Amino acid sequence: MKIRFKNARILTMVAGQDLFEGELWVEGSVITYAGASMTDEEVKAAGKEFERTIDCGGNLLMPGFKDAHTHSGMTLMRSYADGLPLQEWLETKIFPLEAKMTDDDCALLTKLAILEYLTSGITSIMDMYLAPEAIAKACEETGMRVVQVSGINKFGPSIEKFEERYLKLNGRHPLSSYMMGFHAEYTCDRALLEKLSDLAHKYNAPMFTHNSETRREVKECVDRYGMTPTVFLDSLGIFDFGGGGYHCCYLSDEDFEVFKKRGLSAVTNPGSNTKLASGIAPVRRMLDEGINVAIGTDGPSSNNCLDMFREMFLVSGLAMLRENDASVMSGMDVLNMATVNGAKAMGLFDCDVLAEGKEADVIMIDLNQPNMQPINDIPNNLVFSGSKQNVKMTMIHGVIRYEDGRFNIGMTADEIYREAKEIQKRLF
Amino acid sequence: MKIRFKNARILTMVAGQDLFEGELWVEGSVITYAGASMTDEEVKAAGKEFERTIDCGGNLLMPGFKDAHTHSGMTLMRSYADGLPLQEWLETKIFPLEAKMTDDDCALLTKLAILEYLTSGITSIMDMYLAPEAIAKACEETGMRVVQVSGINKFGPSIEKFEERYLKLNGRHPLSSYMMGFHAEYTCDRALLEKLSDLAHKYNAPMFTHNSETRREVKECVDRYGMTPTVFLDSLGIFDFGGGGYHCCYLSDEDFEVFKKRGLSAVTNPGSNTKLASGIAPVRRMLDEGINVAIGTDGPSSNNCLDMFREMFLVSGLAMLRENDASVMSGMDVLNMATVNGAKAMGLFDCDVLAEGKEADVIMIDLNQPNMQPINDIPNNLVFSGSKQNVKMTMIHGVIRYEDGRFNIGMTADEIYREAKEIQKRLF
Numbered sequence: 001m002k003i004r005f006k007n008a009r010i011l012t013m014v015a016g017q018d019l020f021e022g023e024l025w026v027e028g029s030v031i032t033y034a035g036a037s038m039t040d041e042e043v044k045a046a047g048k049e050f051e052r053t054i055d056c057g058g059n060l061l062m063p064g065f066k067d068a069h070t071h072s073g074m075t076l077m078r079s080y081a082d083g084l085p086l087q088e089w090l091e092t093k094i095f096p097l098e099a100k101m102t103d104d105d106c107a108l109l110t111k112l113a114i115l116e117y118l119t120s121g122i123t124s125i126m127d128m129y130l131a132p133e134a135i136a137k138a139c140e141e142t143g144m145r146v147v148q149v150s151g152i153n154k155f156g157p158s159i160e161k162f163e164e165r166y167l168k169l170n171g172r173h174p175l176s177s178y179m180m181g182f183h184a185e186y187t188c189d190r191a192l193l194e195k196l197s198d199l200a201h202k203y204n205a206p207m208f209t210h211n212s213e214t215r216r217e218v219k220e221c222v223d224r225y226g227m228t229p230t231v232f233l234d235s236l237g238i239f240d241f242g243g244g245g246y247h248c249c250y251l252s253d254e255d256f257e258v259f260k261k262r263g264l265s266a267v268t269n270p271g272s273n274t275k276l277a278s279g280i281a282p283v284r285r286m287l288d289e290g291i292n293v294a295i296g297t298d299g300p301s302s303n304n305c306l307d308m309f310r311e312m313f314l315v316s317g318l319a320m321l322r323e324n325d326a327s328v329m330s331g332m333d334v335l336n337m338a339t340v341n342g343a344k345a346m347g348l349f350d351c352d353v354l355a356e357g358k359e360a361d362v363i364m365i366d367l368n369q370p371n372m373q374p375i376n377d378i379p380n381n382l383v384f385s386g387s388k389q390n391v392k393m394t395m396i397h398g399v400i401r402y403e404d405g406r407f408n409i410g411m412t413a414d415e416i417y418r419e420a421k422e423i424q425k426r427l428f
Numbered sequence: 429m430k431i432r433f434k435n436a437r438i439l440t441m442v443a444g445q446d447l448f449e450g451e452l453w454v455e456g457s458v459i460t461y462a463g464a465s466m467t468d469e470e471v472k473a474a475g476k477e478f479e480r481t482i483d484c485g486g487n488l489l490m491p492g493f494k495d496a497h498t499h500s501g502m503t504l505m506r507s508y509a510d511g512l513p514l515q516e517w518l519e520t521k522i523f524p525l526e527a528k529m530t531d532d533d534c535a536l537l538t539k540l541a542i543l544e545y546l547t548s549g550i551t552s553i554m555d556m557y558l559a560p561e562a563i564a565k566a567c568e569e570t571g572m573r574v575v576q577v578s579g580i581n582k583f584g585p586s587i588e589k590f591e592e593r594y595l596k597l598n599g600r601h602p603l604s605s606y607m608m609g610f611h612a613e614y615t616c617d618r619a620l621l622e623k624l625s626d627l628a629h630k631y632n633a634p635m636f637t638h639n640s641e642t643r644r645e646v647k648e649c650v651d652r653y654g655m656t657p658t659v660f661l662d663s664l665g666i667f668d669f670g671g672g673g674y675h676c677c678y679l680s681d682e683d684f685e686v687f688k689k690r691g692l693s694a695v696t697n698p699g700s701n702t703k704l705a706s707g708i709a710p711v712r713r714m715l716d717e718g719i720n721v722a723i724g725t726d727g728p729s730s731n732n733c734l735d736m737f738r739e740m741f742l743v744s745g746l747a748m749l750r751e752n753d754a755s756v757m758s759g760m761d762v763l764n765m766a767t768v769n770g771a772k773a774m775g776l777f778d779c780d781v782l783a784e785g786k787e788a789d790v791i792m793i794d795l796n797q798p799n800m801q802p803i804n805d806i807p808n809n810l811v812f813s814g815s816k817q818n819v820k821m822t823m824i825h826g827v828i829r830y831e832d833g834r835f836n837i838g839m840t841a842d843e844i845y846r847e848a849k850e851i852q853k854r855l856f
Contacts, residue, residue, distance in 0.1 A: 075802070079805040080805070112802075277752055304812040305815070310738065320703060320704070325513070326511055326513050330511065370540060370541075371544050371547070371816075373848055375849075376508045376852070384731070384733065385732045388799075389815065416801075417801045420802045
């Protein structure tokens with residue numbers, strides 16, 4: 001479909017480009033123009049015809065948010081077993097329930113999460129969960145862009161299945177890809193990690209994992225191997241082709257060196273880290289040292305929501321508290337993490353900014369809401385005042401999937417709620 | 429107007445009463461029934477007729493949120509001069525701009541804030557700002573319930589004006605009252621504080637102030653008087669009739685004793701405290717020691733929004749980080765602070781819960797949004813997953829002021845935005 005967005009403010013997120021008033025064209029799945037406003041006559045003279053023209057009324061267009069770490073299917077366990085520390089919560093509550101989930105359950109619960117992503121302007125997710133084939137299908141059916149990451153661990157799947165999925169789940173659909181990863185150092189034994197390193201080398205593949213989320217995790221790894229998780233994993237060659245870590249609350253100086261040497265991304269998850277009392281990641285230092293920092297919501301059972309606006313405020317606010325300095329993080333710093341850096345971490349190099357030839361993953365932010373008025377500084381408004389309520393539209397791959405509260409994902413929200421309730425009745 | 433809400437879930441916030449399915453009646457400004465569902469025939473047999481019946485479709489009714497500390501008129505400075513520490517921000521940016529604001533400016537900017545409160549389900553505000561007469565009028569015109577608190581300091585107004593306002597701004601309108609207060613120890617000299625203490629004694633009045641917001645504030649008071657702000661102010665008799673403190677990030681053991689002895693409320697402002705890098709208040713300890721803890725957004729220039737959902741998540745998340753324990757704060761703990769405790773701090777004893785005879789300050793929460801599904805635990809969903817987007821309706825004093833995104837406050841949102849922009853052009 002060919003869509004013209006006119007009368008917009010545009011924040012392209014192209015480095016060095018200021019917010020401007022203009023218009024944006026989408027043709028098929030790509031952006032074909034993002035620049036100054038034109039008259040209808042000028043558009044016609046350029047030989048362009050659009051099936052739909054949207055008058056943005058001065059509202060803001062920007063790249064969709066990248067949720068660079070989540071476990072979508074955990075919607076089932078939202079507000080279930082709150083108040084437990086990470087390890088106990090996983091071992092006594094989450095793992096037993098997950099053992100009962102079918103692939104179809106996982107697909108439906110992923111769709112429930114997708115509804116929520118869309119309401120928050122999230123256009124790509126880096127998802128680690130059970131049943132990758134079913135998740136890929138759910139994302140393809142609903143039009144969500146997904147980069148899945150394997151969560152292999154000592155309980156499964158086999159290393160052969162891991163490799164098979166890596167080959168099978170890449171290249172099958174433009175919205176869906178699959179990256180190498182594993183759950184965490186503490187849920188994998190050394191032999192498995194060595195096999196994973198072999199596969200990273202076989203395919204020159206970056207590798208992602210939960211890393212240094214809690215003090216306990218780091219301490220136990222040091223007790224086991226005499227090294228921090230980052231240094232230990234790097235010693236196995238696992239990060240020889242890059243990748244990254246989720247959480248990264250506790251990094252040593254040596255860990256920082258590994259992140260820089262290997263070009264690893266650090267994905268911060270402040271909602272989950274506060275709610276599970278895990279800690280505050282050293283995000284300002286990461287940025288200062290040139291590490292690519294992206295933002296993830298983590299799963300909806302540890303957060304408990306999938307809201308990039310809450311994460312963005314937390315990224316800045318927690319950095320200020322940690323560094324005891326109100327000036328350590330600007331709105332633009334955080335927006336960069338939530339868009340460009342996220343795209344880089346996920347390998348979505350065509351989805352990072354609004355520019356000609358880029359994928360049309362675009363959101364419209366309603367500036368005509370009281371929390372955005374008066375307009376002094378739009379990037380700061382987005383990060384410090386913004387809310388999901390300001391998301392007027394979410395477009396992925398050129399298709400509007402959410403607009404003014406209505407979804408366009410092939411199933412109604414009510415159907416998804418009803419099926420989720422059935423799963424809940426069956427499994428709890 | 430007589431309104432019947434049927435087919436609702438109801439969280440009355442009455443101590444010990446669980447959430448139930450039922451219905452609620454509002455007649456005039458008060459609640460006349462909150463209980464089990466009735467058939468239309470039973471309602472008729474009870475001799476009741478309603479002008480409007482709202483089918484809640486299973487959505488939640490609960491008491492409106494109490495924003496127990498704010499500076500509404502600071503909407504003008506939203507996202508203006510972000511990134512500065514508290515004292516520098518106040519002295520170099522905020523005070524010079526405020527000196528140029530007229531009473532009419534203040535009224536309009538308060539109305540802009542009121543739009544935002546309504547979108548977040550806030551039905552009462554404890555407001556400290558310039559031009560109290562104009563603020564009272566703005567609140568009365570729009571239907572917002574306001575408890576104003578004087579922000580007197582050494583720059584004005586006179587103590588005579590202070591007393592005159594106290595007498596004039598109480599009893600004039602059912603939605604509007606005025607309590608004694610002053611800006612902070614560090615902006616008042618001792619002679620002024622002694623006069624304030626005399627007035628507290630003359631009227632048996634509780635007294636509110638910013639208190640122990642930053643380390644610097646506490647240190648400077650100790651340097652000046654050899655006592656913390658709480659102990660110093662109490663030594664002057666200022667808290668002999670109760671009252672409370674805003675922020676309260678840094679309280680000594682002795683301060684805790686003063687809070688308990690005088691029955692002071694502590695109003696926590698986590699959004700502002702993170703964004704200005706002020707610190708984390710010891711909220712868990714306050715609750716454990718029986719102190720009445722309420723929640724405030726603080727003003728929209730230091731926060732920068734007026735969103736009780738963000739504050740509620742922060743109250744819990746920051747307590748967990750501070751105590752290094754994910755179990756220290758439940759959803760119900762936080763909801764209590766945001767409703768019942770706030771009403772207590774503000775002296776709004778008829779606005780705390782949903783029960784027969786109470787003021788009809790009621791909100792409806794949309795549970796048919798993806799961030800609330802599936803429903804495992806509604807109070808935890810509200811605090812850990814909730815957002816302004818879930819606020820379907822805000823009723824104050826029996827009048828629906830916000831419903832499905834539309835306002836009913838005597839002016840349109842666009843008129844208010846336009847006038848705010850004019851003020852911005854004139855003053856910046």
